Each structure stands twice: as structure tokens, then as C-alpha cells.
Amino acid sequence: MLSCDDVSRLLFDYISEDLPTEDRDLIEAHLLKCLACRSLVDSYRAVIRLASELPAKPVPPSLLDNLRRAAKEHDSDVHRSDPGPA
Ligand SMILES: [Zn+2]
Numbered sequence: 001m002l003s004c005d006d007v008s009r010l011l012f013d014y015i016s017e018d019l020p021t022e023d024r025d026l027i028e029a030h031l032l033k034c035l036a037c038r039s040l041v042d043s044y045r046a047v048i049r050l051a052s053e054l055p056a057k058p059v060p061p062s063l064l065d066n067l068r069r070a071a072k073e074h075d076s077d078v079h080r081s082d083p084g085p086a
Helices: 004-015 019-031 035-053 060-081
Strands: none
Touching: 004 035, 019 035, 019 060
């Protein structure tokens, strides 16, 4: 059985489909049981997809603005829900 460390070490090869079948099977067995590693695989794949799309489709500045605004709103939400003295 692989540990999460083993999986994260092999993850890039797994995603690039550079692993021998035995190793891939081991990782897939781990992914079935481990939500953390599964979301790691998902985010790796998303990043790789974004990176491969980047030259064709640069991120529009308005999207960056939206992201920054969303991050700021998230911050103030965190502060507002902070249970201070009543
Ligand atoms: Zn894991």
C-alpha cells in the first residue's frame, strides 16, 4: 500500500502517463481510498490544462480583477463571522 508521500512523489509521472502499469494500479488503488490525493490529482490536472491553454488564451485582466475582488470579499466574510465579544 502506498502512502500519501509515495503518491505525491509519483503524481507527476502518473498524470503524464509515464508510469509502468503496476505503479499506476497502486496509485489508483490509493486514490480510491484517499480523498486528499484524489483532489491533488484533480488540481494537478487543472493546472496542467490551464498551462497548456495559456499561450492560446491569456487570462483576461477582468477575470483577474474578479478573482482579486472575490478573495477580498472572502477575507471580510472571515472577519465578519469571527465570533467576537457579544
Ligand atoms: Zn493519499
